[in-house]
Amino acid sequence: MGNPLDGAALDAAMEDVHRAGMPGLFAEVRDGDRVWRGAAGVADVTTGRPVTADMRHRIGSITKTFTTAAVLQQAEAGRIGLDTPIGRYLPELVPGERGDAITVRMLINHTSGLAEYLPWAYPSLKAFPDLANTGPQSLDDHRLTRFDPVELIGMGVAAPPVGTPGGAPGLYSNTNYLLLARLLERVTGTTAEQCITRNVIERAGLRHTEFPAGPNVEGPHSRLYEAWFGMIDPPRDHSVHDMSWVGPSASLISTVADLNRLYGMLLAGKIVSPSSLAQMQRTVRIVSQEGKPIDYGLGLYPMEGPGQGVFWGHGGTVWGGGSLAMIRADGRRSMAVAMNLQRWNGLDSSGRPQPHPIDDALATLYRVAMYG
Template sequence: MRRALAAVHAAGVPAAFAEVRDGGRTWSGAAGTADLSTARPAKPDMRHRVGSITKSFVATTVLQLVAEGKVGLDDPIGRHLPELVPGELGQQVTVRMLLNHTSGIGNYTDALLGSLAGVISVGSTSYAPEELVRIGLSLPVTGAPGEGHSYSNTGYILAGLLIEKVTGNDAAAEITRRIIRPLRLTSTYFPGDDPKIRVPHAGAHFALLGVRDFATYQMSWAWMAGELISTPADLDTFYRALLGGKLLPPAQLAQMRTTVPMDPAQPEVGGYGLGLYWNATPCGPAWGHDGGVVGQITLSLHAPDGSRQLSLATNLSHYQLGVPELHPIDAAWLGFAVTGLCPGATAQRAAAPPRLPLPGALPVPAG
């Protein structure tokens, strides 16, 4: 594991840090420099913006509300938020479609982060969730509601507003009360309007803008689609509890793991459920999520029962520049993931190449 993690750093990221669990055994490690301005060494317990992994926490909370009879997965979102999604669209798009990205609603971050100027400006701008929804709804639809998977952060902003409407509480506070506090995830929190990450934390380096550190960055633009801060250890604890049935009744966990193909042309690659996806690996499907924000990338994948776990964080993003070939960082990233999730799987790799999310695959802003 140490060699595999060092290879991620050697491939070009300033730092990589991770935790791997196998039953009752835990390994954690770090390689490289936490931020380029101070040359602080990376440590395994550093806090990190985990981006879209937030969606697993949001979806779990919605499914708890489903289990309590307070909302239905097939409720039209217009029933709960008619002022935001009115008319025919509000009646066609269901809660389930928001959570599995089949709503067809445009992805608001395509508009906010579509240029380098946008990347810089959103980090000092405060957005209301309703404003993010309006941006998403103003974009062209990606398909008819329920037609197919098309990733949209807008759906999770609506899911956060749904939590608030149904419970009468702030979405971050409700998720903290239901999940973060009971699991004692002491390094996991929603920063709200605070642009800083509580120490210890890694830096955040955006490859197209050199050594600049984006760790201090306003995250209201991501809200319930990607605001969460956590650590590899806390993520492993969360997903083990989730996949082990400690956070949801069996019926709701089964719904969460009911997936649609992420790529209809290659359904064997992986499927997206409700804030949770599976990816093919040499040792079978791995469940979890990844997350990418400006300067920080996270991957958290787990055996179906949560017995074997891997969470990996790096502090460099957007280095691929649209080149279709596998970047050396991506190759090392895959190598670490396979080493951690599939020990002894070397002989299987040729027959079953890993199909995992790649940090270099993040869209590169133009201009």
């Protein structure tokens, strides 16, 4: 199924994304035992230092797959019930009727009805407040702010609900995953970061994946350029940024090779059991962070190509950085892509992102990487 790796076509597709306006991007594609790695463009627009395929990168919400795997491992051990109300574990964080109605599974698949604490969902919330008015100033103001996760959860829980628990469509919300991190802490007696590191990252043998100890990315990496829908011009480097505003929801640093390895081992049943993997692949309808309806499982979502089978994985964005990792359901073909510019689209008069040449070039790259 699908076509063998075509390195020349992949190189050309990468160059087209760079030419369309992406400063730099890099990727790894695997097909069985064959591996292609490539990079195009620069890691630093000032010095012209090139990107390389082995660079470390902030992977954003791809972290959610890692966090979900750690929760499912605890479920397999009988310490967590997926359909147990979160109020049984964390009554102080989700009290009362909502704590009784929202299950662990609803947190993982974003059907809890809990609001996003980030203010593009609710302007009254305090984290990055001026983003609600599409102003980027608070990105700079909070570069080195150390956010308290309990406070962030409190904002999401206190905001008006965005749906009824278990109702469809759900709404993507980082509040859910900060709660899952507290749940891991409660049942394991260690931090969520330690639990995920020991039970997922180390189990998968990922040598270049870690939670950041501070605001810097250690080791070879690209600068990360945030455009905030054309309002930061030229785009500003946000590679130094305290990631406590998302924590175990979206703060991991990894490489494209490590991501392909993780998803390969996950689908091979080496991270969670086959029955847990089957639960991860049971999808519900939710509205993504970009406002688009998508099918979402437990820390995974599917992408489908014409007649080529389903790919499972996750995407991620941080200030200035984006990534996508996908693996075919049979485990034979996988891709991981990282890029160093975000929110390149301008907004129209109603505030909707306008099409940009980067969008089409990336879609072509993904098609070549996944389907040949």
